[in-house]
Amino acid sequence: MRHHIIPRIVTKLLIPVILLFGLYIQFHGDFSAGGGFQAGVIFAAGFILYNIIFGLDIGKSILSVNTSKSLMALGVILYLVVGFLGILLGGNFLEYNYLSNTPINGQLLGIFLVELGVGLTVSNVMVLVFYSFNDISEEK
Amino acid sequence: MFVKNLFSAIMATTIFSLISALIFLLLDGVDVSLTEAAVGAGISTILFLSTLKHTDVMVKKSKTPSFPLIVLFLLLLGLLSFAVSDLPEFGKFNQTSNSQVSEYYINKSKTEMGVPNVVTSILAGYRGFDTLGEVVVIFIAGISVLGILRKRKSNS
Numbered sequence: 286m287r288h289h290i291i292p293r294i295v296t297k298l299l300i301p302v303i304l305l306f307g308l309y310i311q312f313h314g315d316f317s318a319g320g321g322f323q324a325g326v327i328f329a330a331g332f333i334l335y336n337i338i339f340g341l342d343i344g345k346s347i348l349s350v351n352t353s354k355s356l357m358a359l360g361v362i363l364y365l366v367v368g369f370l371g372i373l374l375g376g377n378f379l380e381y382n383y384l385s386n387t388p389i390n391g392q393l394l395g396i397f398l399v400e401l402g403v404g405l406t407v408s409n410v411m412v413l414v415f416y417s418f419n420d421i422s423e424e425k
Numbered sequence: 426m427f428v429k430n431l432f433s434a435i436m437a438t439t440i441f442s443l444i445s446a447l448i449f450l451l452l453d454g455v456d457v458s459l460t461e462a463a464v465g466a467g468i469s470t471i472l473f474l475s476t477l478k479h480t481d482v483m484v485k486k487s488k489t490p491s492f493p494l495i496v497l498f499l500l501l502l503g504l505l506s507f508a509v510s511d512l513p514e515f516g517k518f519n520q521t522s523n524s525q526v527s528e529y530y531i532n533k534s535k536t537e538m539g540v541p542n543v544v545t546s547i548l549a550g551y552r553g554f555d556t557l558g559e560v561v562v563i564f565i566a567g568i569s570v571l572g573i574l575r576k577r578k579s580n581s
Contacts, residue, residue, distance in 0.1 A: 319456065354571075410566065
């Protein structure tokens with residue numbers, strides 16, 4: 286894809302918009318449509334587009350396989366930590382009311398963190414699946 | 426199944442996903458529509474295409490299915506159609522799952538959660554435990570793909 290100038294230029298223009306839209310879906314998900322899952326998928330799609338156009342080597346220098354693996358696990362851990370924080374602060378598992386000074390703020394903070402965990406896991410799983418699909422083709 | 430070229434089959438699935446995303450959008454299911462557009466039309470197309478690098482593009486002629494398979498298929502079909510008769514009537518307004526829970530969510534979500542988007546408050550708040558399970562399932566699926574497709578040792 287290195288020599289196709291039109292896809293390269295269009296991708297350069299589009300990728301910031303795609304990533305920004307992914308972040309918008311992620312962090313504005315509780316006020317408009319969207320949430321962690323959709324945001325993770327959109328973010329991963331933008332990054333995979335970058336990989337397709339500019340090559341896997343440049344992509345892997347930005348987000349290596351090992352970083353992606355740890356981020357994938359970090360998402361699940363973040364979710365669980367929020368869940369157990371609810372118990373430690375005097376509520377039930379995944380009860381967000383006690384996370385902040387008022388129940389409403391606690392709910393907002395809890396939903397925000399949980400969605401962040403979902404987004405991290407989903408986007409990194411997608412990127413890793415894409416990486417591993419292409420690693421076996423490189424060996425051929 | 427009528428398409429012999431896998432490229433056309435993948436494009437057809439993608440177009441189908443986009444159209445169903447539009448249908449979800451028209452039915453006011455914005456979140457579902459967004460998911461369908463991103464996952465169905467975006468990521469899965471990329472994954473299908475990268476799978477296609479390892480396989481042939483044309484479908485091979487398949488054998489005629491064996492007799493026990495046909496019987497098994499008909500049995501399953503009968504069983505499932507029998508189970509459908511136990512489901513509540515489609516679009517019925519007064520059934521319990523429609524009248525109690527969703528009304529509670531719609532009325533209380535704003536005051537209890539402070540989140541205007543009811544879908545988010547159900548997914549991350551009221552049904553947070555289910556979402557945790559969903560994330561763990563995705564995590565396990567990712568680990569499984571990594572395990573299956575991991576790089577072989579160079580000497581083998």
